[in-house]
């Protein structure tokens with residue numbers, strides 16, 4: 234992460250889920266923002282059209298495993314196999330461990346084929362007891378140039394809509410007026 238870089242990276246985990254994914258794409262489009270979607274292989278297999286839609290409008294995708302296993306509770310061989318299984322449907326050399334939980338042996342093996350992408354800012358939008366305002370504050374108060382922010386693709390449209398105010402705040406004009414621009418995560422990786 235380069236602290237001189239005036240960019241922040243938006244990432245969305247756990248999609249593609251029909252409904253909420255299109256909703257997020259609409260929000261991003263309003264602000265001309267690009268993001269990286271760390272997709273679950275099983276979801277990609279079920280919703281290929283949405284997976285292609287994400288890339289079709291200019292966002293990038295990453296591997297978030299096939300079954301979303303917790304690395305700390307999974308045998309290394311099964312864990313690595315699960316990531317490779319996701320690779321059959323997700324053409325990407327970036328991997329984000331589900332829950333951010335990965336054993337050293339697992340990352341050692343996966344680093345041969347992938348760049349492992351964590352995050353430094355968590356919005357907590359996956360926790361329905363956290364208000365959208367608080368999610369927004371979690372981002373705004375912790376973000377720095379070069380930050381990687383993680384959001385979740387919600388399970389339902391209503392959950393997704395709940396986060397509108399938060400998204401608008403993060404993607405909106407005041408953000409750009411602060412001299413920060415939004416770019417693909419892939420620029421960071423290259």
Ligand SMILES: [Zn+2]
Nearest residue numbers: 246247331332
């Ligand atoms: Zn996840």
